[in-house]
Amino acid sequence: MHAWPASEVPALPGQGRDLRIHDTATGGLVTLDPGPVARLYVCGITPYDATHMGHAATYNAFDLVQRVWLDNKRQVHYVQNVTDVDDPLLERAVRDGVDWTALAEQETALFREDMTALRMLPPRHYIGAVEAIPGIVPLVERLRDQGAAYELEGDTYFSVEADPHFGGVSHLDAAAMRLLSAERGGDPDRPGKKNPLDPMLWMAAREGEPSWDGASLGRGRPGWHIECVAIALDHLGMGFDVQGGGSDLAFPHHEMGASHAQALTGEFPMAKAYVHAGMVALDGEKMSKSKGNLVFVSKLRHEGVDPAAIRLTLLAHHYRSDWEWTDQVLPDAVDRLERWRAAVSRPDGPPADALVEEIRAALADDLDSPAALAAVDRWAALQRESGGTDIGAPGVVSRAVDALLGVAL
Structure with missing residues (x-):
């Protein structure tokens, strides 16, 4: 599966700073020191509907991570998956009377268009769950053969007790885990499971649903968590730098994935930092496909909204904060974009070197994009009020905003 084209x-001038970022597993800020090649895995979409602002906010956060690393003269090995077979996708296809593969291809193509328009840097490897199945089956078999998985009525489950570090990502108690498991795709009330929290690794073929050869597992399809584990281990290996996604993935997805990988390899941790973006709400509730309270990137684009303004709307909120989409957030971003473009349209202006360092410092401090935007606002205000004599400063600002914030002026 191909990703989308990369913007330059x-x-x-100079060099960026090491990134200090919040790690869910430790509950505090950690300074990342990835070495010459930084390794990043971000969980991708289930393609049964278009890209909404919640998605865009998440991918914007990890785009900033990449830009900080690139500014610090590191290469970035970024991997993202597409869950192109799963219950929500199959259910939507049945509801709409369309082929599930066509629906997945259509929505994945639209996602690529949205990411290109928003200038999100693409992953080096963009892998669908279906194409990963040949690598998933042997991992499930290994877990079973190690005694870390068991069969229940043809399905194969992972035993969370096989990983002594289980719970170390989300730090939730058993009651909270059970509640979230039921809400987020698990089946804690299924009779016969060794532990209500045990997640499915391989679902035996169901009538009318797609299935694949699972060798000794029988025909079926993979569980959600093992999909990402197989892709991450194949392309990044254990101990990669950042596992990323929305805060709703901390449990069960990232918790279970970490335990799968740690039980498979005997190594700890799967990722050096677990980084989670906040949720975007509309009308008082988290944007979600199940609720239908969505603001779509593609709809805004088709209405003529500049993608740079959409991106500035996202950047105006700290990546870890939960925030609400209101009627005012987009007009505020459009106004900011106009002020910035006016400021860089002149041949000279206030000195820009200090501004570049302010942006770098803000982003290195847990991706503080609101502080970075405020710094550019101050420079633009000086340009508007008194101008300057530093020839080329507007060009420096324009390149810095592009390189570090992904906004083309």
């Missing part, structure tokens, strides 16, 4: 990232 301008080179800036």
